[in-house]
Amino acid sequence: MAFLCVDIGGTNTILGAGNGEFETIAKCRTEEFLKDVPGRVEEALDDTHIEVDDIQKTAVAAAGPIDREEMLFYPPNVSDDRGLGEIDLGEALKDFGEITIINDCTSAVLGEYHYGDHELENIVYVTISSGVGAGAILNGHLVEGADGNFAEVGHMKIEDDLKCSCGGRGHWEAYCSGENMPKMAEQIFGYEYSDAREIFDRYDEGSEEASKVIGKMQKINAVGMANIATMYNPEKIVVGGAVALNHPETVVKPLEDQVEELTVNETPEIGLCTLDDEAVIHGLRAVCNGKH
Numbered sequence: 111m112a113f114l115c116v117d118i119g120g121t122n123t124i125l126g127a128g129n130g131e132f133e134t135i136a137k138c139r140t141e142e143f144l145k146d147v148p149g150r151v152e153e154a155l156d157d158t159h160i161e162v163d164d165i166q167k168t169a170v171a172a173a174g175p176i177d178r179e180e181m182l183f184y185p186p187n188v189s190d191d192r193g194l195g196e197i198d199l200g201e202a203l204k205d206f207g208e209i210t211i212i213n214d215c216t217s218a219v220l221g222e223y224h225y226g227d228h229e230l231e232n233i234v235y236v237t238i239s240s241g242v243g244a245g246a247i248l249n250g251h252l253v254e255g256a257d258g259n260f261a262e263v264g265h266m267k268i269e270d271d272l273k274c275s276c277g278g279r280g281h282w283e284a285y286c287s288g289e290n291m292p293k294m295a296e297q298i299f300g301y302e303y304s305d306a307r308e309i310f311d312r313y314d315e316g317s318e319e320a321s322k323v324i325g326k327m328q329k330i331n332a333v334g335m336a337n338i339a340t341m342y343n344p345e346k347i348v349v350g351g352a353v354a355l356n357h358p359e360t361v362v363k364p365l366e367d368q369v370e371e372l373t374v375n376e377t378p379e380i381g382l383c384t385l386d387d388e389a390v391i392h393g394l395r396a397v398c399n400g401k402h
């Protein structure tokens with residue numbers, strides 16, 4: 111029984127198709143994917159033995175708001191003037207079997223738990239990318255919450271100054287997401303950067319200004335991670351998302367030492383996720399294989 115997995119990210123979409131194992135994992139721009147969903151899926155199936163009619167299950171995760179009942183997805187980084195304000199996933203994926211939609215961080219923790227290089231029953235996945243979010247498996251059980259929105263940790267209040275995109279104030283992701291780091295630099299320190307990459311580049315060159323911004327980001331990340339350690343008592347926190355994957359030495363490495371001073375619990379091991387940017391797609395494979 112063939113399956114299709116669709117990980118719709120802010121910038122790129124990853125498609126995986128297979129039967130038990132993946133036969134293919136293909137990447138394309140999210141904008142291109144959303145413009146012609148069946149076309150991009152058929153393209154991904156080209157180098158497999160799978161025909162569209164063979165697909166009986168499709169699992170979808172998306173970075174952005176989803177109305178699961180109506181299967182509507184509102185892409186956050188793709189502007190309305192391209193006619194992509196609201197995507198009817200049920201309609202777009204109607205030829206590919208029964209559809210399951212899950213939170214992207216929930217999928218990532220499932221991927222790391224089942225197919226990553228860990229043998230642990232208590233594991234939290236944290237993404238630091240265009241937003242900050244988490245998924246958790248505790249005592250071997252996936253935790254999803256009443257509405258499937260467990261661990262919206264990016265909107266955990268940490269300080270009181272910066273306004274978050276959700277309207278709240280002082281939330282974790284208002285300081286540390288790739289989108290928000292330049293705003294944080296400007297509003298707290300008065301420094302202007304075109305994007306997060308520039309902050310990391312200046313930091314690597316030894317800039318004192320960038321070093322203050324990075325220091326602030328590291329401190330806020332440490333408090334967020336320590337809160338997770340204190341609340342959930344995981345054995346390991348695995349970190350994914352583009353900001354962490356592209357700058358592991360700066361973003362992930364200092365965390366364990368900093369968290370140790372901030373949590374009353376045993377400090378968990380904190381490291382990069384082992385499936386790189388494919389944690390989510392492997393979690394969707396777990397869903398299709400009935401491991402959800």
Ligand SMILES: [Zn+2]
Nearest residue numbers: 265274276281
């Ligand atoms: Zn918020």
